[in-house]
Amino acid sequence: MTNQEIQHIIASWSDKLEFTEEESEFLNVIVPKEELYTICEQLKANTDLKFDYLFCLTGIDWGSALGVIYHLESTTFRHNIVVKVKISDRENPIVDTVSDIWLTAEFHEMEVFDFFGIKFNNHPNLKRLFLPAEWEGYPLRKDYVDEVNMVIK
Amino acid sequence: MSYFSDIYNGIKTLLTGMRVTGGYFLNARKGTLTQQYPDNRETLKMFDRFRGEVVMPHDENNEHQCTGCQKCEIACPNGSIEIIWDRAIVEETGKKKKKIDQHIYHLSMCTMCGLCIEACPTDAIVWAQNFENSVYDRTQLTKVLNQPGSKVKDGIED
Amino acid sequence: MSKDQIIKSNFKTEEYFINMGPQHPATHGVLRLILTIDGEIIRNIEPDLGYIHRSIEKMCERDSYQQIVHLTDRMDYLSSHINNEAVCLVVEKGLEIEVPERVKVIRTIIAELTRIASHCLWWGVMGMDVGALTTYFYAFRDREMINDIFEETCGARLTMNYNIPGGLMFDIHPNFVKRVKDFITHFKTKIPEYDRLLTGNVIFQKRTKGIGILTKEDAISFGASGPVARASGVSCDIRKIHSYSAYDQVNFNEVLFTEGDSLSRYKVRIQELWESLSIIEQLIDNIPEGDIKVQTKAVIKLPKGEFYQRVETARGELGVYVNSTGTKNPYRLKFRSPGFSNLSVLNKIAKGYKIGDLVAIMSTIDIVVPDIDR
Amino acid sequence: MTKSIHDWLFSILPEGIASITEMVLIAVAYLALFAIAGLYLVLLERKVAAWFQLRLGPNRVGPFGIFQTMADALKLVSKELTSTDRVDKFLYNLAPYFVIVTALLAMTIFPFSKQLQAFDINIGMFFLLAISSIGVIGILVGGWASNNKYALIGAMRSGLQTISYELSVGLSILTMVLLTGSLQLSEIIEIQRTGGWLIWQGHIPAIIAFMIFMIAGTAETNRAPFDLVEAESELGAGFHTEYSGMKFAYFFLAEFINMFIIASIAVVLFFGGWLSPFGITEGITWFPEVFWFFIKVLLIIFLMMWFRWTFPRLRVDQLLTLEWKYLLPINLVNIVFMAIVIWLNWIL
Incomplete structure (x- = not known):
């Protein structure tokens, strides 16, 4: 299925979605965080799309906002889509979990929580995965400072 | 009935496995996989491209080919190379030219990625095949690659 | 009432915790599993990671693209060449350069050799984990x-750090082709020996058959890839689906099994040894002549945008996501490592089995801890 | 020689003291002999393992590494004994001695040659069976007292394993005892002087009994493929996780002495003890018969090592399946078979 057709299907679900294909090889869809869960649920359930394979879940710090990027593929149709969600509240970023839709998200969301401090609603076991529980700050954020261990070139 | 065939097949597979190891046992004298390392120092030769440590070759006149362009220093991902350089007046032209004072190489930080040698425009630094780098004090792993009193070979420009 | 229910209704048993790792022979590194155990039966597994986390993603944000390559050696150190290749491919994709055919072929050959080396090591360690210590040395002989x-x-x-963005660091050694051919003839006689020693062994079969079953749906949902997913019947070979380098020039089969148990995960890897050998055989005789690199600028700047490259390492799908703002460093670089996703299936598939089974299951998942921790 | 020492002792000392001294002397001699024999079995194991694995094995201390295990023992003796705070001190310290003492005790009744036997009791086989199962108490106690979960799991497995496999060992020995009609070890060997080795005399049921005995015997000694008690890839080191220095060495040595015991039983019961094959050294009086005994024992030990370095380990429930579903029924049928063989006088 071509990107246009995918876009056509998804666009009918909500009018708050932004689509872009610039600067990326995949079709990007930017989803407001309130609608993330329902959109993701439909992406997997829709029989024409069947995005059943979440192959990458990335947290990102855009400076003004934090974000989560979901790379999705369908193992039956082999088409891809990238779902992006922006969270502008840096102090207390919260977004819905998708770990019950794609089980792999459970670990990846823990990783994102660990490094970006993005909290996931309804996550079964949200804790620091790599860093010790008493670690302060979120290292992959751009404003993280550690003068001892970080060498800036 | 499958009870007995299970036993039969089980024993058969076990004996097959024992035949493999038994075969190696009988031929154990012919060739061992392991090397008797400190004993074979004389004959042990590393491959030419083996990345042991970075060295700077000098010729018989105590001349090297490093112009002090610092490309290796920039290329190094770990900050293993530090170049202390100076400007000296070249007698023929009267112009000031960059010249290395010390080419410092921290072997303790080096990951043997080879980017510095890749980056060097004058092939001043190369890999040495020495791999016995253990020392009692970490500071001994910081090496000055250019020999004292050495100078850059004539005609080397970056 | 079933037997289990009767036992449950009449007995009260106590569960207890046991730490497997960070130092434990079966965790292959510094992985810590917090097991909840009832007698010898595992009720829950909670992995505790991060003992070897080196923040490679953060380091990448400060390094230039050439420098990033060598960091990936240290992720999945058994597929280091393939990891390097992934980064190089994503940079080449961003710069829109096409590497010469010779580079593609050499990269593919070395990648397949890496896969064989990795599977060899895995086979040796698999034998050790189920208690057959001799396998380790036979596997290392071939890996050597x-x-x-x-x-x-x-x-x-x-x-190795042999790849650079745009090609290879230097040309192959003159002996390369001959040595690889020698290896192929040698190794073809050794895989049947592997089968005789371990695969056919009745104890090994009993230890792995029907143990740790991962269903196809779970495999996809957990994002499993590589041999773990292919043993469950998920077609996920990136070499076939999103072909890169010279994989489109060769014929090979994607090894698929449907049982999803430990034994089929084992068999997938053994079969892959044959497939890798066949790929190398097809390429080794006709490595095209040509350049070994495309000259890139000394300072590589990727254009603004997002790039994603997927490759098939020995463990599964490695994804490199690069978000560039047009500077000489990536703005954000994420490695989607196969080990991380594959590890997450552990709790699902090892629950209800015994400690000995857990060790065998972990071995068939083929965990490399630095790959999980990055 | 033993006779002359005996006479000399009784001539210079009063009777009571003399017999005690004699016992002590024999005990010291046995201790020294088997400590050294155990050490060399360790060396043999390492060498054999190395050859199976295309390595060289120990070769640094002494020619061909023959002093390697001596050096190891020296190191272990000089090592600090560490333990955790929470161990049950008394039981923790007791456990290694349990294991090593029972192992050494069993050694006493073996007839290494016609002359070389400490005790020739008429219930020899029975005594062996009784003694050899005490060792497991040491393992259980050690695992329990260590206060370590891995050690505990190992100890529990050990109990499970020994209780089950004791049956098979006992029954396969019983099969052969049917044939000999005696429990006295020296008598069992003497029977074989005329009719050929028992494995030959008893043919099919004896061969089956031998196979079962080897499997069960390997399990009794907790060796691979039945080394669930230690299972280094699962439990770290199993029951002796918390032991160090000489206490660990006792466990280690006991394993090898137990292996020697199992091999010795097999030699006595199936391969004619110190009798030479086909009586080739029958007439030569100066030839030490003990040579044949040790050669046979070493061959059986080699077989057990071959098992160890080839097979993967069984899982704990498969261990029980093998015993209760396969070995035990076959064994019972085999006893009946053997009885029929004897009844119909099919003995070769």
């Missing part, structure tokens, strides 16, 4: 030959 090939051509045995 590959390592020698690498050492002669790339200069290093494990962390």
